[in-house]
Amino acid sequence: MSQFVHEIVVGEKHEGSYTLELINMLGKGAQRVIVKAHGRNISKAVYVTESVRRLTGDKIGYGKIKIYSTEVGELKEEKSVPVIEIEVINLGVKPQS
Amino acid sequence: MSQFVHEIVVGEKHEGSYTLELINMLGKGAQRVIVKAHGRNISKAVYVTESVRRLTGDKIGYGKIKIYSTEVGELKEEKSVPVIEIEVINLGVKPQS
Numbered sequence: 001m002s003q004f005v006h007e008i009v010v011g012e013k014h015e016g017s018y019t020l021e022l023i024n025m026l027g028k029g030a031q032r033v034i035v036k037a038h039g040r041n042i043s044k045a046v047y048v049t050e051s052v053r054r055l056t057g058d059k060i061g062y063g064k065i066k067i068y069s070t071e072v073g074e075l076k077e078e079k080s081v082p083v084i085e086i087e088v089i090n091l092g093v094k095p096q097s
Numbered sequence: 098m099s100q101f102v103h104e105i106v107v108g109e110k111h112e113g114s115y116t117l118e119l120i121n122m123l124g125k126g127a128q129r130v131i132v133k134a135h136g137r138n139i140s141k142a143v144y145v146t147e148s149v150r151r152l153t154g155d156k157i158g159y160g161k162i163k164i165y166s167t168e169v170g171e172l173k174e175e176k177s178v179p180v181i182e183i184e185v186i187n188l189g190v191k192p193q194s
Contacts, residue, residue, distance in 0.1 A: 039140065039144075040140050041140070042139055042140040042143050043136065043137050043138070043139040043140040043179075046139050046164055046179045046181060047136075047179055049164065049179075050164065050165075050166045050177070050179040053166075054166070054177065062164055065162040065164065067143055067146065067147065067159055067162065067183065068147075069147045069150075069151070080147070080151065082140075082143045082144055082146075082147040084143060086164065
């Protein structure tokens with residue numbers, strides 16, 4: 001068991017890839033995982049955490065959920081992009097065989 | 098000023114339409130507005146609340162942010178779809194002229 005805060009950044013890969021990554025982290029004993037996404041990937045992050053909740057039989061809960069913005073792009077051409085950080089709390093996810 | 102909880106459901110319309118709706122509600126004195134979205138519209142909801150935060154000069158804050166799933170579709174063909182509910186708190190948005 002680790003008290004270290006793990007992070008998954010949900011990007012362009014398929015949803016299932018992040019779902020598996022999150023289940024594996026929790027199954028290995030991570031107590032908290034921050035699932036983070038920018039812009040159009042925010043919906044995907046929520047699909048991922050809800051899939052993991054269903055697949056593990058409600059063995060995760062939500063901690064703090066943060067919304068804020070960050071600047072991306074070239075100097076003087078920065079664009080503000082929203083970010084979500086979802087704190088996923090391990091309520092007893094079993095190790096995957 | 099109203100203590101009633103207002104709700105905006107972010108759907109298929111353009112982001113700007115919901116941004117305007119939210120600014121108007123807050124400008125008219127709504128103390129709290131729940132911004133709700135399903136599935137692929139979740140990202141759009143976060144774009145909307147962050148746009149309103151910027152446009153109003155940080156005159157909104159976030160209250161409780163909830164994530165859960167709901168079943169949609171025909172009987173025996175239901176599909177689970179994630180939902181977000183973002184509680185937006187009015188920190189002094191001025192009425193729009």
